[in-house]
Amino acid sequence: xxxxIGVYVCHCGSNIAATVDVRQxxxxxxxWDSVVVARDYKYMCSAPGRELVIKDIRExxxxxxxxxxxxxxxxxxxxxxxxxxxxxxxxxxxxxxIREQCAWVSLPGAGATAKAVALTRAAVKKARLNxxxxxxxxxxxxxxxxxxxxxxxxxxxxxxxxxxxxxxxVEREPYIGGHMAQFDKTFITLDCATCILTPxxxxxxxxxxxRLMTCSEVVQVDGYVGxxxxxxxxxxxxxxxxxxxxxxxxxxxxVLWDSIxxxxxxxxxxxxxxxxxxxxxxxxKARVDGKNCLYLTTGNCRRTCVTACQRGAIxxxxxxxxxxxxxxxxIIATGFDVFDPGVEPRWGYGRYENVITGMQFExxxxxxxxxxxxILLADGTEPRRVAVVHCVGSRSKKYHRxxxxxxxxxxxxxxxxxxxxxxxxxxxxxxxLNIFGKQYDEFYHRVREEGVHFIRARGxxxxxxxxxxxxxxxxxxxxVYREIPVDMVILNTALIPRHDAEKVSxxxxxxxxxDGFFMESHMKLDPVTTFMNGIYLAGCCQSPKDIPDxxxxxxxxxxxxxxxxxxxxxxxxxVTARVTEExxxxxxxxxRTCPFQAISFDQAAGTAEINEAVCKGCGCCSAACPAGAIDxxxxxxGQLLAQIEGVCGNEDKD
Amino acid sequence: MRTKTDFEPLLxxxxxHWCAYTGADFAGSAGIKYPASVRIVRVMxxxxxxxxxxxxxxxxxxxxxxVSGCHPGDCHYVDGNIKAMRREPLLAAMLEQxxxxxxxxxxxxxxxxxxxxxxxxxxxxxxxxxxxxxLNLKGGEQLG
Numbered sequence: 063x064x065x066x067i068g069v070y071v072c073h074c075g076s077n078i079a080a081t082v083d084v085r086q087x088x089x090x091x092x093x094w095d096s097v098v099v100a101r102d103y104k105y106m107c108s109a110p111g112r113e114l115v116i117k118d119i120r121e122x123x124x125x126x127x128x129x130x131x132x133x134x135x136x137x138x139x140x141x142x143x144x145x146x147x148x149x150x151x152x153x154x155x156x157x158x159x160i161r162e163q164c165a166w167v168s169l170p171g172a173g174a175t176a177k178a179v180a181l182t183r184a185a186v187k188k189a190r191l192n193x194x195x196x197x198x199x200x201x202x203x204x205x206x207x208x209x210x211x212x213x214x215x216x217x218x219x220x221x222x223x224x225x226x227x228x229x230x231x232v233e234r235e236p237y238i239g240g241h242m243a244q245f246d247k248t249f250i251t252l253d254c255a256t257c258i259l260t261p262x263x264x265x266x267x268x269x270x271x272x273r274l275m276t277c278s279e280v281v282q283v284d285g286y287v288g289x290x291x292x293x294x295x296x297x298x299x300x301x302x303x304x305x306x307x308x309x310x311x312x313x314x315x316x317v318l319w320d321s322i323x324x325x326x327x328x329x330x331x332x333x334x335x336x337x338x339x340x341x342x343x344x345x346x347k348a349r350v351d352g353k354n355c356l357y358l359t360t361g362n363c364r365r366t367c368v369t370a371c372q373r374g375a376i377x378x379x380x381x382x383x384x385x386x387x388x389x390x391x392x393i394i395a396t397g398f399d400v401f402d403p404g405v406e407p408r409w410g411y412g413r414y415e416n417v418i419t420g421m422q423f424e425x426x427x428x429x430x431x432x433x434x435x436x437i438l439l440a441d442g443t444e445p446r447r448v449a450v451v452h453c454v455g456s457r458s459k460k461y462h463r464x465x466x467x468x469x470x471x472x473x474x475x476x477x478x479x480x481x482x483x484x485x486x487x488x489x490x491x492x493x494x495l496n497i498f499g500k501q502y503d504e505f506y507h508r509v510r511e512e513g514v515h516f517i518r519a520r521g522x523x524x525x526x527x528x529x530x531x532x533x534x535x536x537x538x539x540x541x542v543y544r545e546i547p548v549d550m551v552i553l554n555t556a557l558i559p560r561h562d563a564e565k566v567s568x569x570x571x572x573x574x575x576x577d578g579f580f581m582e583s584h585m586k587l588d589p590v591t592t593f594m595n596g597i598y599l600a601g602c603c604q605s606p607k608d609i610p611d612x613x614x615x616x617x618x619x620x621x622x623x624x625x626x627x628x629x630x631x632x633x634x635x636x637v638t639a640r641v642t643e644e645x646x647x648x649x650x651x652x653x654r655t656c657p658f659q660a661i662s663f664d665q666a667a668g669t670a671e672i673n674e675a676v677c678k679g680c681g682c683c684s685a686a687c688p689a690g691a692i693d694x695x696x697x698x699x700g701q702l703l704a705q706i707e708g709v710c711g712n713e714d715k716d
Numbered sequence: 717m718r719t720k721t722d723f724e725p726l727l728x729x730x731x732x733h734w735c736a737y738t739g740a741d742f743a744g745s746a747g748i749k750y751p752a753s754v755r756i757v758r759v760m761x762x763x764x765x766x767x768x769x770x771x772x773x774x775x776x777x778x779x780x781x782x783v784s785g786c787h788p789g790d791c792h793y794v795d796g797n798i799k800a801m802r803r804e805p806l807l808a809a810m811l812e813q814x815x816x817x818x819x820x821x822x823x824x825x826x827x828x829x830x831x832x833x834x835x836x837x838x839x840x841x842x843x844x845x846x847x848x849x850x851l852n853l854k855g856g857e858q859l860g
Binding site: 159164166167169172173174564574575593655657678680685686699703705706 | 724726728734735737738740741743744745747748749750751752753755756757758759760761763764765766767768769772773776777778789790792793794795796799803827828829830835
């Protein structure tokens with residue numbers, strides 16, 4: 063039966079039509095072999111646009127459809143549904159990308175119409191060779207993996223668990239809570255961070271559907287949406303979790319007690335080699351720091367901790383374990399790192415003892431922190447003048463181009479806390495105030511009214527003038543250079559991608575944006591999913607955000623996972639390799655080429671055999687087969703060759 | 717036969733779905749301009765690009781062929797891009813024997829967020845092709 067193809071060219075309002083002469087594309091297309099109808103419409107994706115296609119398929123008995131419009135990444139799935147609605151297989155659709163890859167990248171009159179014609183012709187030539195293929199449906203595993211136990215991951219885990227499904231929450235640190243657990247107050251409500259976080263931490267710990275895995279990292283991920291297999295490595299805590307009550311007797315007994323900088327206190331406080339990270343830690347269990355423990359590193363220690371523990375919970379024989387879990391969805395909530403201001407001398411960090419980071423200030427201001435909540439200089443006195451420097455490492459061509467988004471507000475919060483606790487004068491050295499959230503502007507005005515000084519500064523430098531700490535900068539609004547003597551400087555440092563974000567992105571097969579954070583499917587309309595089906599993002603691993611936004615995204619990621627579970631099955635792409643047995647010589651080159659071990663050798667037939675359930679349709683085997691015996695459905699060699707002819711502008715060489 | 721003066725080189729770009737094709741879309745969303753003579757063919761993976769496709773493009777009149785996909789280590793299919801990378805020098809050597817200059821066939825990594833890079837790569841390659849002039853294959857019909 064000769065092919066009967068309908069071509070539909072979209073104006074996309076003026077998005078395409080302003081640059082591409084849509085009428086001309088239609089006129090050209092109407093002349094091509096097997097094209098029985100060619101139309102243009104203002105918005106092909108609108109209901110009348112879709113109706114146009116459905117009507118034509120039915121009335122003109124179309125065997126294939128070409129839509130020349132936006133990227134197939136936008137509407138391919140939707141238009142496949144349109145074909146299905148009219149009784150055609152969805153894979154008889156071909157999209158010509160004349161918006162993102164033609165109209166939007168070409169100057170008017172600079173060959174954009176000729177290009178649109180060529181791309182549409184390529185799509186028609188491929189459409190003639192398209193075959194109906196069917197997606198495979200497979201059942202999904204109802205468990206969900208959440209990677210990262212900060213507030214975003216906790217919210218996601220609780221939400222999925224509350225719906226009645228199993229959640230594995232994997233956290234690298236020995237406790238959950240992430241950065242939020244370290245904060246003192248949260249802007250703008252000035253709630254105690256721990257107080258509002260603790261119920262959620264307890265919720266995770268006590269939830270019958272949550273399997274909490276601390277000191278753990280994901281090391282391997284296989285499978286696909288609905289059926290992931292994940293290997294998790296758990297480092298030894300050297301503590302019997304069931305016996306430990308978190309009393310802290312071991313820490314006080316440790317011979318290294320109060321001598322190791324405590325990570326949780328950002329180095330301001332000290333801990334022992336065995337320690338409980340903080341009083342509200344979940345799980346409230348001690349941990350032996352294997353890198354510093356004398357017994358574990360040298361074998362020589364009196365093991366005072368073992369003697370001190372009344373419950374015999376310390377176990378130096380614990381080993382690293384690797385467990386394998388099966389899940390249907392994965393939520394990545396690995397959070398952020400904080401920029402190290404020590405890399406640039408002008409911020410004075412590491413040079414002057416009263417220059418601290420925002421995170422250090424959080425710990426200092428926190429009642430369970432190293433100074434028990436008092437704002438103190440290194441000599442133990444209270445500061446009388448404090449500077450807060452914004453955008454340290456953010457919005458910088460040298461370090462990180464992005465705005466960290468939360469620092470303006472947290473800087474205002476620091477100012478408020480300093481004023482409240484010490485009465486000191488506070489100077490905010492800002493570049494712009496990016497104050498975006500609900501009731502945030504009101505908070506800014508409140509802090510202004512509390513008498514905080516705002517200096518719009520350029521070239522901020524922290525230095526010492528005659529032994530006095532000072533912040534120097536150009537005051538952009540007054541147009542003068544200012545030197546402000548202060549006692550303490552708080553550097554509000556950038557939120558940056560985790561140091562191992564690249565490794566993690568490869569582990570899960572997800573992309574990263576140019577700023578290094580994990581990349582969502584669509585910046586506006588799909589901010590939670592990734593290009594990997596079944597893998598979702600939550601919190602600051604996607605981009606810096608404040609607590610309400612992290613919580614919202616955690617909940618949104620949970621909704622994504624729950625929709626996979628609720629549907630109960632997932633559709634797998636029907637794009638797979640197929641062997642033409644008559645052509646296969648049995649050389650087995652394809653077996654070594656396949657990254658998924660989807661090809662086996664049929665000894666009896668002497669030919670290669672594809673396991674379609676495992677094949678992902680990459681096509682590496684097809685490119686490698688010397689006999690041309692392997693082809694890929696929907697991306698067949700013939701289809702691609704026809705497309706090449708089309709883009710090169712050669713219609714008549716059929 | 718086309719001459720060097722009124723010459724707008726035809727560049728066929730094979731882009732992997734996951735990285736380079738998405739990157740090219742990104743260039744579009746950001747409105748970054750590049751020559752309209754760049755024509756994109758989507759493949760699922762650069763490892764799918766059969767040398768035959770490249771030869772076919774040259775035979776059909778392409779003045780240059782670009783293969784672009786995920787950076788090493790980022791492949792959606794483990795190491796399809798590495799397979800493309802291994803194939804590249806062999807194919808380039810063969811093309812040179814056929815009189816197709818080395819610069820006419822390139823493999824460049826472009827991630828999903830590197831729209832700007834994609835636009836730069838194809839613009840620069842088009843400039844190079846314009847310098848080289850039209851590809852006039854002798855007995856081109858025997859190719860492919």
